[in-house]
Amino acid sequence: MRPGSRVKLALRRVLPGAVVAWAISARDGRRLRALPSVGVEPGRLRRLTADNLASFLRDVRIGELWNDDSARISTVFEAIDVGDAVNPGDRRALYHLVAATRPLRLLEIGTNIGGSTLALTQAAATHVGDEAMITTVDIVDVNDRTRAASASLASPRTPAENLTLLGLRSRVTFVTARSGDHLRATEQRFDFVLVDGDHSAPAVYQDIVSALGVLAPGGVIVLHDYFPDKSDICGDGAVIGGPFEAVARLVRENPDLSVLPLGSLPWPTKHGSHVTTLAVLTTR
Helix, strand or coil: CCHHHHHHHHHHHHHHHHHHHHHHHHHHHHHHCCCCCCCCCCEEECCCCCHHHHHCCCCCHHHHHHHHHHHCCCCCCCCCCCCCCCCCCHHHHHHHHHHHCCEEEEEEEEECCCCCHHHHHHHHCCCCCCCCCCEEECCCCCCCHHHCCCCCCCCCCHHHHHHCCCCCCHHHEECCHHHHHHHCCCCCCCEEECCCCCCHHHHHHHHHHHHHHHEEEEEEECCCCCHHCCCCCCCCCCCCCCHHHHHHHHHHCCCCCCEEEEEEECCCCCCCCCCCCCEEEEEE
């Protein structure tokens, strides 16, 4: 367990949840304000509109192929909302985005238990071709079998084992490192980046800056757990404010940068709704 997680757990044992959330938000706000401004290049981003995203998500052909690929994925990873995994509706949205934008090099920040990794990799295999490869970065070794045996996980297997069973293992490079450290060291350039690691505001700010630094021209950056105006769009009270705060600062510093929340998907996500916390960065 990370040191910060131990502190949060201890606080939750003695304080009401709302008080803990306020304290963490205030701390992250101070840390975000303390970060120096960093020049970024929004012009590398693919220019997208809400209409573009809607057409990606409603593409009938992609949907038909998703049905087949989802059935394959379900043989190793349950198509239900489990634990900390990205929910099934969001996994399908990521599949559609990859299928529509056809990136050759993909980067995932925050592997966790590999639900989104499977969706991204299968989409690349089906819609892009043999050259499509994925790098997925996490601060812990996600393929540690002891961790995979945890009862909180959706599968008794590691992400690498699930990919092997689907014949996709050779497409994915697993990196155990802090995302910023890896992105500063890599010489790769990526066409598609999913930012879903540490959700604190300063961490998301730095991850987006790093992602823009390794983005190929015309690339796409997708955010997970983006709650516009920190509102309870999912209706369960589980609002994560860090991504919104980070993006708000970046937009203030870079007027050409914009964010497009996906909003409501054509299929269910969780809690009986169609709402998603996925959002895409673009240029104005």
